[in-house]
Amino acid sequence: EAGVAQSPRYKIIEKRQSVAFWCNPISGHATLYWYQQILGQGPKLLIQFQNNGVVDDSQLPKDRFSAERLKGVDSTLKIQPAKLEDSAVYLCASSFSRNSGNTIYFGEGSWLTVV
Amino acid sequence: GENVEQHPSTLSVQEGDSAVIKCTYSDSASNYFPWYKQELGKRPQLIIDIRSNVGEKKDQRIAVTLNKTAKHFSLHITETQPEDSAVYFCAASVPNNNDMRFGAGTRLTVKP
Numbered sequence: 001e002a003g004v005a006q007s008p009r010y011k012i013i014e015k016r017q018s019v020a021f022w023c024n025p026i027s028g029h030a031t032l033y034w035y036q037q038i039l040g041q042g043p044k045l046l047i048q049f050q051n052n053g054v055v056d057d058s059q060l061p062k063d064r065f066s067a068e069r070l071k072g073v074d075s076t077l078k079i080q081p082a083k084l085e086d087s088a089v090y091l092c093a094s095s096f097s098r099n100s101g102n103t104i105y106f107g108e109g110s111w112l113t114v115v
Numbered sequence: 116g117e118n119v120e121q122h123p124s125t126l127s128v129q130e131g132d133s134a135v136i137k138c139t140y141s142d143s144a145s146n147y148f149p150w151y152k153q154e155l156g157k158r159p160q161l162i163i164d165i166r167s168n169v170g171e172k173k174d175q176r177i178a179v180t181l182n183k184t185a186k187h188f189s190l191h192i193t194e195t196q197p198e199d200s201a202v203y204f205c206a207a208s209v210p211n212n213n214d215m216r217f218g219a220g221t222r223l224t225v226k227p
Contacts, residue, residue, distance in 0.1 A: 003158075004158075040220070041220065042119075042121075042204050042218050042220050043204070045214055045216075056212070056214055091159070099210075100210045100211065101208075103149070104215055105161075106159045106160070108158050109158060
């Protein structure tokens with residue numbers, strides 16, 4: 001079974017530039033998540049989709065971050081303009097449904113460095 | 116919202132010894148508690164989980180215990196091996212919402 005795919009794996013940008021990350025979840029998984037993992041910390045949920053609808057974006061800095069999952073499969077996370085503190089690994093994850101207890105499977109992550 | 120605290124932040128043990136990592140959670144409605152292992156540069160991977168209707172679960176050298184009254188749960192690794200070296204994260208989520216809140220992680224080092 002294919003896992004969660006993410007690209008690009010690594011990105012270095014200057015502050016105030018923009019960046020976009022792409023995610024393809026496990027086939028059949030209705031729920032998709034974007035997490036931010038700052039070095040030395042646990043993953044922090046940015047946004048959760050159920051199919052193509054947002055169910056939780058309370059921790060997404062909406063002045064600079066946006067995400068979409070237009071067709072209920074792939075998703076894109078965008079940061080514009082980037083700040084130094086956005087340097088982190090952006091982990092996409094998916095689960096079969098959003099019911100508690102459904103295993104969340106993570107992608108390898110997109111490593112962002114803002115200089 | 117849910118807040119998960121994890122300790123210790125680092126743990127070093129000799130090969131063959133046991134390792135224990137502890138987590139506390141704040142939301143008494145939380146009912147699902149997974150543990151993830153993350154090797155350097157790799158994705159977090161689920162190693163064991165426990166639901167609130169169970170007090171203990173074991174899978175070979177790994178076990179997890181849950182105390183709902185005290186709102187804490189622990190990961191126990193016995194007979195540790197060098198390949199157990201990684202960062203371990205605990206997490207908690209509430210019913211009907213798989214919004215997983217993670218602890219800050221424990222870096223386990225197993226010395227051969």
